[in-house]
Structure formats: structure tokens, C-alpha cells
Amino acid sequence: MSEDFYDVLGVSRDASEEEIKKAYRKKAAEHHPDVSDDDDAEERFKKIQKAKEVLTTRISAAQYDQLVIPLHRGDKRGGDGRGGSGGARSLRGSAARAGAGGFETSSTVLRRRRWSRAFRGGRDDRPRQGRDLRTGLTIDLEDAFEGATKEVTLTRPTACDTCDGAGHPPDADVQTCPQCNGRGQVQQVQQTPLGRVQQTSTCPRCEGEGELYSEDCSDCGGDGVVREEATLSVEIPPGIRSGQSLRMEREGAPGENGGPNGDLLIEVDVDIGDRYERDGDDLRVSEAISFPQAVFGDTVEVETVDGTVEMDVPAGTQSGETFRLEGKGMPRLRRRGRGDLYVQVGVVIPDSLNEEQREALEAFAEAGGEDIDVGGGFFERLKSSF
Structure with missing residues (x-):
């Protein structure tokens, strides 16, 4: 030492x-x-x-x-x-x-x-850490993107304040358990076909404590532990994903024999909503563009988690084509940088046209050698192509 x-x-x-x-x-x-x-x-x-x-x-x-x-x-x-x-x-x-x-x-x-x-080989009085506790917490995508401070409420075991976890009043009389003589264990010998077998088990009278007390604590009933509702503040780091856990040290169940409390593990579930799909640090989103925008190209606005950005759509873009916006995804957990945002465009075909639009599209079809069916065949073929 x-x-x-x-x-x-x-x-x-x-x-x-x-x-x-x-x-x-x-x-x-x-x-x-x-x-x-x-x-x-x-x-x-x-x-x-x-x-x-x-x-x-x-x-x-x-x-x-x-x-x-x-x-x-x-x-x-x-x-x-x-x-x-x-x-x-x-x-x-x-x-x-x-x-x-x-x-x-x-x-x-x-x-x-x-x-x-x-x-003498009796019960183990060494301090032991308490067991870890688990709970869950649901957050939205914005909290997972920016990070946040959230409150989590749970009912957990804690050391009884009345008896300071001892299970009995401080002035209770104590005596050595007569059944185990203070060892906390008892031995039993059984006769089997293979001979005499000796078994050691926890003393049933003192429950392994080795001592008996004249009275139990009125609040915890002798357990030394009560259950209480606790509300804790937990820091959510930017970039956290569903299924990942946050550890709050020493917020779990109380230890034994003066040992430290266990930890509290909070499993996080991120509700990303309907707009996005998440793949690790990357996000995916669908964006609608018009037929003229796909044909001639255009600059369109795309809403991201932290604001609106502009994206160039080149001429001749096909419906279903995907564009990558670098660094516009989720923050990387406890690392620098961000993932990417993948934007899949879909060309929207109007359900109805005014006369001017119809004439323009008919002229477009004729210029391309299309045999136009004014009754709607051209538009049906146009829709089915996307």
C-alpha cells in the first residue's frame, strides 16, 4: 500500500x-x-x-x-x-x-x-455499484439536428432518506443472527446416491445481512430503498440517431454496501416526420418540378432542415433523377461536418390545361413528329413516360 x-x-x-x-x-x-x-x-x-x-x-x-x-x-x-x-x-x-x-x-x-x-469467508461486504436503469426519449428531427436540452421523467429506486439506506432506524438494537452466527450464510448437508453433498445458501432469517435489528424503517420497510419520481435534464448532442443511447452517470439504482449508484441509459428515438428519409448522416427528400422546368432547366428552392437553399435543375432532367446537395444533411455526431441531402425530382404533369397551354403542347408534339390524339392520348402517353 x-x-x-x-x-x-x-x-x-x-x-x-x-x-x-x-x-x-x-x-x-x-x-x-x-x-x-x-x-x-x-x-x-x-x-x-x-x-x-x-x-x-x-x-x-x-x-x-x-x-x-x-x-x-x-x-x-x-x-x-x-x-x-x-x-x-x-x-x-x-x-x-x-x-x-x-x-x-x-x-x-x-x-x-x-x-x-x-x-472467515462469510458474506461479501465490499461496495458494489448499483444496477443501470433504462428509459426512452422521443425527439423531433430539428432537435436531433441542432441539439437540445430535454427533460426525462422516470420512477426509480433510491436510497431511503429516513434511514440513509440502512433499512432500520439509527437507534435500533442490533444482534448477531443466531441462525448463521453472523456469517450471512448457512450450510446444509444432504445425503445423495453419490454421497454427502454440502450446500451453502443465503441465510433465510437475516437475508444474508448477518445481523438482526429490533425494528425496520417505517418508510422503506427494511429494504433501505424507496421508489421516487425524478425529473432529469439531459443534453441531446447534434446528430444523434434513433436507437443510440445517452448515459447519465450515477443516476441509476443505488449501490450496495456504500458503493456508487449505477448509470441511467436513455435510448433516443428520432421522429423524422413525413418529409425526409434518413440514412445515417444523410437525408433524402422528394421535390416536384414542372414539365417546362425539366425540359428547359431552372433554379428551384429546396427546403432543408435548417432553411431553404437553391438547387440548379439542368435542361433535360428526367423524372426520378437524384441530385446531391453536399453538406446539407445531418451533423456528424461528435465530429465535424455534416452529411448530404439527396433530392429526387419528380416531374408533375397537370391534370388540366387552358387553351393556350393545350395549343402550345400540341405544337410541341407535332414538331416532334407525334401523332396527336386531341382526346387525351398524347397526355396519357406523356404522363406514363414519367
Whole structure:
């Protein structure tokens, strides 16, 4: 162990648990890799987390002083002068003596008992991160194009404020579970045709806790967790696509044994509407042009997600032809540049003509050697050609 955890957090060795947590929050905010530019920020942040876990969750400060601090002072034998393993045995003995002498608090004895159970192969008291939660969010194409701040509301489990996640009032009496003797596990031996089989399972009486309490928390019923409705603000980055997820760290279910919360994963669905089709960062749209525009060429206006642009239609354009407007598609997610907009033109044939238009088209057909059927055959052939 290369560093003194008290020095890592910058607290004295007689600091209270609340002082340790306060120092941890300050150090974590200062050295988080997303905030600090130091090359060793990530490693430093991990040491800060480790220091907080050890000093507030796994063992008490007194245990840490007895087992580890002597090593920082140069005593390689451990706290009792008989080596590291002797220190562990002495620790369990001192916990028994504390009950008779009465000089330790109940919380210290409880943490000692949990630490010794870890040595004996009992239940795992290590901090564990809570599970990740998932929810969905629907946005429109404009929000996906520009980026936006949206609110998402969900009902999620959270640590009970009344009991601080313990499941029982702070003044509840605690006793070692008589069924598992504080191990949190029970063993059963069964006789089978293959011989005696020993099975280990979670203690049904204490549910693996190793302790029994005189009363449960009135708000959470002993679970340590309640469900609450939470409304969170989430940043939508430009260019996001349907099916992609946004991660909100530490907004998931609460951890166990003092571990951190899980994360919240928000799956995004982009409603692109009826006008566009989306293919990755590219968009596709259909645009109508008239017969004279297709024949003679023209400049037409095309509406894009962020405004109207002009597009040149060359003479002789065929219905169904596609033109590419470079950089007029969707932003590339967390990259520079934009996709393209593909415009497929369709020539619109009028359902009815005035006399002047009819005469002009008849003359056009005759000039091309067409045998005109004034009753509509020419127009039917014209429509079917597109």
C-alpha cells in the first residue's frame, strides 16, 4: 500500500465519517478526469475513491490504524508486532475484548465484525455499484439536428432518506443472527446416491445481512430503498440517431454496501416526420418540378432542415433523377461536418390545361413528329413516360 489513505483525502486520523465523506467530495470534484488536465488525474481519482471506500465502508479508522498505518511508519510486522496475519488475529480478539471493556462504539464493533467475517469467508461486504436503469426519449428531427436540452421523467429506486439506506432506524438494537452466527450464510448437508453433498445458501432469517435489528424503517420497510419520481435534464448532442443511447452517470439504482449508484441509459428515438428519409448522416427528400422546368432547366428552392437553399435543375432532367446537395444533411455526431441531402425530382404533369397551354403542347408534339390524339392520348402517353 503505497500511500496513506488519510493523506490522500487530506484528513486527520481522528476525522469523523462525515468529515471523510466531505473531504472525498472535495477531492473527487478537483481530480475527476473530466475536470482535471493533469496526466495522472484518472489514477489519482481512483486512489481517492479507494481511500474513501476503505475509511468509511470496509473497516473503521481504528482498524486501518492498527493494520496499515504501522507499515507507513516503517514497522513491517504490523500493528501487534507479530506480522500481518497476527495483526488480523489480534483484530478479531480485540473486537471480543471491546464488548467486555465497553470502550468502543457499537458501530465500530459492527464494522469489526463485518471485517472479520470477510476473513472467515462469510458474506461479501465490499461496495458494489448499483444496477443501470433504462428509459426512452422521443425527439423531433430539428432537435436531433441542432441539439437540445430535454427533460426525462422516470420512477426509480433510491436510497431511503429516513434511514440513509440502512433499512432500520439509527437507534435500533442490533444482534448477531443466531441462525448463521453472523456469517450471512448457512450450510446444509444432504445425503445423495453419490454421497454427502454440502450446500451453502443465503441465510433465510437475516437475508444474508448477518445481523438482526429490533425494528425496520417505517418508510422503506427494511429494504433501505424507496421508489421516487425524478425529473432529469439531459443534453441531446447534434446528430444523434434513433436507437443510440445517452448515459447519465450515477443516476441509476443505488449501490450496495456504500458503493456508487449505477448509470441511467436513455435510448433516443428520432421522429423524422413525413418529409425526409434518413440514412445515417444523410437525408433524402422528394421535390416536384414542372414539365417546362425539366425540359428547359431552372433554379428551384429546396427546403432543408435548417432553411431553404437553391438547387440548379439542368435542361433535360428526367423524372426520378437524384441530385446531391453536399453538406446539407445531418451533423456528424461528435465530429465535424455534416452529411448530404439527396433530392429526387419528380416531374408533375397537370391534370388540366387552358387553351393556350393545350395549343402550345400540341405544337410541341407535332414538331416532334407525334401523332396527336386531341382526346387525351398524347397526355396519357406523356404522363406514363414519367
